[in-house]
Amino acid sequence: MVHASAYGRLEDIFARITLIEQSVGMLQWDTAAVMPPGGAVARGEQLAALKSVAHGMLTDADVGPMLDAAAGEALDPWQRANLVEMRRDWLHAAAVPARLVEDLSRASTACESLWRRARAEDDFSRVSAALAEVLALTREIAQIKSQALGVAPYDALLDQYEPGGRMAAIDAMFDDLGRFLPGFLAEVLRRQPSAPPPPVGPFPVDLQRQLGLEMMATLGFDFAHGRLDVSTHPFCGGIPDDVRITTRYDEGDFMTGLMGILHETGHALYEMGLPVAWRTQPVGRARGMSLHESQSLLMEMQVCRSPEFFVFAAPRIARFFDSAGELVWNAEALRAATVRVQPGFIRVDADEVTYPAHIILRYRLERALIAGELEVAGLPDAWNDGMVELLGIRPPNDRLGCLQDLHWYDGAFGYFPTYTLGAMTAAQLFEAARQAMPGVLGSVSRGDFSPLLGWLRTHVHGLGSSLTAGDLLVAATGRPLDSAAFKTHLQQRYLA
Amino acid sequence: MVHASAYGRLEDIFARITLIEQSVGMLQWDTAAVMPPGGAVARGEQLAALKSVAHGMLTDADVGPMLDAAAGEALDPWQRANLVEMRRDWLHAAAVPARLVEDLSRASTACESLWRRARAEDDFSRVSAALAEVLALTREIAQIKSQALGVAPYDALLDQYEPGGRMAAIDAMFDDLGRFLPGFLAEVLRRQPSAPPPPVGPFPVDLQRQLGLEMMATLGFDFAHGRLDVSTHPFCGGIPDDVRITTRYDEGDFMTGLMGILHETGHALYEMGLPVAWRTQPVGRARGMSLHESQSLLMEMQVCRSPEFFVFAAPRIARFFDSAGELVWNAEALRAATVRVQPGFIRVDADEVTYPAHIILRYRLERALIAGELEVAGLPDAWNDGMVELLGIRPPNDRLGCLQDLHWYDGAFGYFPTYTLGAMTAAQLFEAARQAMPGVLGSVSRGDFSPLLGWLRTHVHGLGSSLTAGDLLVAATGRPLDSAAFKTHLQQRYLA
Numbered sequence: 001m002v003h004a005s006a007y008g009r010l011e012d013i014f015a016r017i018t019l020i021e022q023s024v025g026m027l028q029w030d031t032a033a034v035m036p037p038g039g040a041v042a043r044g045e046q047l048a049a050l051k052s053v054a055h056g057m058l059t060d061a062d063v064g065p066m067l068d069a070a071a072g073e074a075l076d077p078w079q080r081a082n083l084v085e086m087r088r089d090w091l092h093a094a095a096v097p098a099r100l101v102e103d104l105s106r107a108s109t110a111c112e113s114l115w116r117r118a119r120a121e122d123d124f125s126r127v128s129a130a131l132a133e134v135l136a137l138t139r140e141i142a143q144i145k146s147q148a149l150g151v152a153p154y155d156a157l158l159d160q161y162e163p164g165g166r167m168a169a170i171d172a173m174f175d176d177l178g179r180f181l182p183g184f185l186a187e188v189l190r191r192q193p194s195a196p197p198p199p200v201g202p203f204p205v206d207l208q209r210q211l212g213l214e215m216m217a218t219l220g221f222d223f224a225h226g227r228l229d230v231s232t233h234p235f236c237g238g239i240p241d242d243v244r245i246t247t248r249y250d251e252g253d254f255m256t257g258l259m260g261i262l263h264e265t266g267h268a269l270y271e272m273g274l275p276v277a278w279r280t281q282p283v284g285r286a287r288g289m290s291l292h293e294s295q296s297l298l299m300e301m302q303v304c305r306s307p308e309f310f311v312f313a314a315p316r317i318a319r320f321f322d323s324a325g326e327l328v329w330n331a332e333a334l335r336a337a338t339v340r341v342q343p344g345f346i347r348v349d350a351d352e353v354t355y356p357a358h359i360i361l362r363y364r365l366e367r368a369l370i371a372g373e374l375e376v377a378g379l380p381d382a383w384n385d386g387m388v389e390l391l392g393i394r395p396p397n398d399r400l401g402c403l404q405d406l407h408w409y410d411g412a413f414g415y416f417p418t419y420t421l422g423a424m425t426a427a428q429l430f431e432a433a434r435q436a437m438p439g440v441l442g443s444v445s446r447g448d449f450s451p452l453l454g455w456l457r458t459h460v461h462g463l464g465s466s467l468t469a470g471d472l473l474v475a476a477t478g479r480p481l482d483s484a485a486f487k488t489h490l491q492q493r494y495l496a
Numbered sequence: 497m498v499h500a501s502a503y504g505r506l507e508d509i510f511a512r513i514t515l516i517e518q519s520v521g522m523l524q525w526d527t528a529a530v531m532p533p534g535g536a537v538a539r540g541e542q543l544a545a546l547k548s549v550a551h552g553m554l555t556d557a558d559v560g561p562m563l564d565a566a567a568g569e570a571l572d573p574w575q576r577a578n579l580v581e582m583r584r585d586w587l588h589a590a591a592v593p594a595r596l597v598e599d600l601s602r603a604s605t606a607c608e609s610l611w612r613r614a615r616a617e618d619d620f621s622r623v624s625a626a627l628a629e630v631l632a633l634t635r636e637i638a639q640i641k642s643q644a645l646g647v648a649p650y651d652a653l654l655d656q657y658e659p660g661g662r663m664a665a666i667d668a669m670f671d672d673l674g675r676f677l678p679g680f681l682a683e684v685l686r687r688q689p690s691a692p693p694p695p696v697g698p699f700p701v702d703l704q705r706q707l708g709l710e711m712m713a714t715l716g717f718d719f720a721h722g723r724l725d726v727s728t729h730p731f732c733g734g735i736p737d738d739v740r741i742t743t744r745y746d747e748g749d750f751m752t753g754l755m756g757i758l759h760e761t762g763h764a765l766y767e768m769g770l771p772v773a774w775r776t777q778p779v780g781r782a783r784g785m786s787l788h789e790s791q792s793l794l795m796e797m798q799v800c801r802s803p804e805f806f807v808f809a810a811p812r813i814a815r816f817f818d819s820a821g822e823l824v825w826n827a828e829a830l831r832a833a834t835v836r837v838q839p840g841f842i843r844v845d846a847d848e849v850t851y852p853a854h855i856i857l858r859y860r861l862e863r864a865l866i867a868g869e870l871e872v873a874g875l876p877d878a879w880n881d882g883m884v885e886l887l888g889i890r891p892p893n894d895r896l897g898c899l900q901d902l903h904w905y906d907g908a909f910g911y912f913p914t915y916t917l918g919a920m921t922a923a924q925l926f927e928a929a930r931q932a933m934p935g936v937l938g939s940v941s942r943g944d945f946s947p948l949l950g951w952l953r954t955h956v957h958g959l960g961s962s963l964t965a966g967d968l969l970v971a972a973t974g975r976p977l978d979s980a981a982f983k984t985h986l987q988q989r990y991l992a
Contacts, residue, residue: 019545038721039738049515225534242535
């Protein structure tokens with residue numbers, strides 16, 4: 001059936017694009033979770049072919065005029081919001097010449113492999129020229145998208161991950177947090193009691209997995225529409241109807257694997273709760289990276305490191321690992337072990353208090369790199385100086401400094417701030433949820449997550465991308481995003 | 497880079513089509529092996545979208561003229577063979593109007609679901625009208641392809657699964673086998689000793705899996721390029737660089753699961769051995785269904801039910817399931833248990849001797865259905881009469897007769913003969929391998945499959961689709977396919 005309206009034809013085109021992107025998503029899960037190593041080359045070619053087909057559909061010469069025509073048609077609010085997202089996708093894809101995209105893809109691949117050697121050998125000079133090449137191409141793309149979108153170059157990159165995100169708002173919040181954190185951290189460290197002895201393993205992987213599955217079900221994960229598997233780096237992938245989360249297990253420490261599962265379950269619940277009627281349309285997608293991260297952090301940090309959660313969880317954990325009752329699986333001891341604060345050099349190992357410092361540093365550095373205010377050669381020193389300013393520690397080498405993770409070397413600029421925007425969003429949303437439902441943590445202490453999930457379904461998940469992240473937050477919490485709820489949360493958890 | 501030659505441009509197009517078909521293959525593995533049930537609807541849409549994209553590329557108006565132009569270009573033998581396969585793909589795809597393909601797809605889906613009810617209720621009348629609709633559309637497609645390919649309508653259907661396969665050759669071989677089998681079967685049953693007591697379980701699934709993995713490695717399966725998983729119906733899927741086989745386990749019977757693994761490993765070794773340089777081109781594919789089935793049956797039936805195999809396997813099996821040495825894991829007893837003959841109504845449960853009777857019956861019936869010599873209403877009686885003629889038993893109901901499996905109801909006509917063509921091909925290839933390497937089964941008895949695998953790599957796997965199945969068999973065995981080697985094999989195994 002061919003639609004008479006331009007909007008109807010666009011829905012057909014975007015449904016097809018979405019189905020190809022869903023196929024890409026499933027194959028990416030396969031790559032990380034089950035693919036044997038010898039499948040990698042063919043998989044890379046499959047993914048490139050599928051992405052190229054989807055990109056070709058999106059940048060077809062007919063799409064631009066169709067978007068213009070659809071804007072003049074009678075549309076309901078969801079259709080109107082869908083059209084906005086269609087145009088955003090199209091602008092990002094059509095603005096940049098295919099040659100430039102391919103050049104960046106090639107340069108990033110080359111830089112990524114040099115980064116692996118540079119990190120292994122702790123030698124930034126091995127990768128600096130390649131990173132400069134990636135940066136130059138990224139700046140060229142940022143410049144082009146800047147004109148197409150009518151925003152600053154860095155904002156154009158940010159918009160890929162965080163639609164509508166803008167430096168001006170982030171600067172204000174991050175400057176505020178950046179002033180707050182050093183003094184707060186010092187006070188937390190001053191008052192923090194010495195670490196209690198950790199529960200002693202081994203904790204069999206199979207039991208850890210069973211515990212994880214039980215907790216996922218408790219949080220509301222629907223196993224008719226998803227799976228739990230293992231991968232080197234935990235992630236949430238797949239599609240809303242078939243959400244695939246992963247974790248990793250350490251026989252000596254069940255808590256890291258469990259918290260990984262709870263975190264990814266937060267992501268998964270968002271995907272599972274997206275509006276069913278809009279599964280194959282842009283407006284049916286999750287609303288950007290910071291809101292996605294807010295859903296994982298709300299579950300992991302706000303809820304599942306609370307005293308109430310451990311009232312529920314401690315006996316269940318004991319049932320798996322302490323069936324003889326020989327060890328002490330005290331709720332308070334377990335909780336205390338999950339809220340230890342310790343400044344360190346590595347972002348992915350950071351706790352809730354020091355994590356934002358890592359992010360603020362990277363945000364400032366990548367802003368400066370894109371603006372041309374910082375050159376690649378100056379990156380190691382700028383990094384180390386920033387660590388001193390924000391965390392009071394100086395990395396002894398670049399391996400523990402600017403070589404520590406892949407971002408940037410693989411061409412990902414504009415992504416970092418979403419982690420801390422997510423943490424702030426989580427705090428602000430959970431504050432609103434508790435105000436609306438004062439008993440919500442009481443329910444959690446009885447293993448009942450349904451009031452919380454119901455609130456999130458209504459105020460976040462079910463809205464898809466029908467509102468901007470900013471409007472969604474105002475509707476859910478009564479005000480735009482700020483750092484107040486996050487600071488309050490930290491103070492109550494760590495200094496109360 | 498755009499190629500100057502039409503052939504070069506065709507290689508680019510077919511590489512892209514192949515990569516999309518590979519993506520389809522991986523997603524089909526996912527569907528059968530790991531997908532949660534709630535993912536089915538979206539998966540169906542993903543697969544339909546990808547197939548539609550690939551079909552669109554293949555039937556693009558430029559492809560026909562490019563094939564004509566390439567035929568006049570200077571090509572080496574592999575390129576020439578590749579062009580033949582490209583044209584076959586194109587002929588099959590371009591001949592049939594898209595509307596007809598969609599009608600058949602819809603009718604098959606409807607018929608399949610009616611078949612499930614009809615089988616459950618043992619009521620052929622529930623599905624007969626739907627089957628008649630599927631048959632009518634299939635006949636229409638067969639008629640159109642018949643003209644495009646210049647062959648009979650049934651041959652045009654057969655050609656989809658067995659390129660170059662023709663009724664005339666099959667008739668001669670199946671008539672010969674059909675005359676041979678009833679008397680042979682009676683003699684086997686007359687002489688067959690009573691069944692020995694089977695090994696007593698339970699056989700833990702995890703140990704069965706470990707045994708299977710060890711056997712796969714012994715046969716030559718490369719785990720850098722493949723996996724073993726579980727599914728309801730064992731199959732071999734994935735792609736040559738990443739072959740995914742499945743089996744199913746029964747705690748009371750390890751032999752069925754093990755034989756399933758050995759069978760699928762035969763398929764997998766064919767895929768893994770396809771010519772590396774032609775991975776994304778039609779000529780790099782396996783050469784049709786009968787040759788594919790020959791590779792699984794050569795491993796499972798010819799080799800892994802031989803006395804020599806059990807000399808090697810019995811102690812290994814005992815190590816997994818009889819570590820205390822309390823049971824009798826005698827090589828001869830294990831072997832004897834795998835070559836029991838028992839006529840029955842259900843094809844998929846049939847042994848090596850009676851299986852061809854099921855296939856010959858179905859071949860004759862589907863030929864007659866396509867030719868219009870048999871109507872759907874007459875199918876139950878024709879089926880039951882044929883069972884009496886070929887196996888000497890009459891199904892007491894249609895559930896054990898023409899309703900027993902999905903083929904036909906899902907629109908698959910022309911596929912059945914490849915099972916028995918595969919069994920005959922396996923026997924003829926293995927006869928040639930033993931003539932070339934008299935010690936090949938001696939090596940198997942020591943767990944060394946490398947001489948056999950080397951011979952198959954040279955004479956079958958590495959050739960891809962560069963030769964027709966007929967020419968490949970002449971090159972490998974010195975003569976076209978016939979039933980002699982298969983009959984000799986049966987006589988030596990069951991009457992010697």
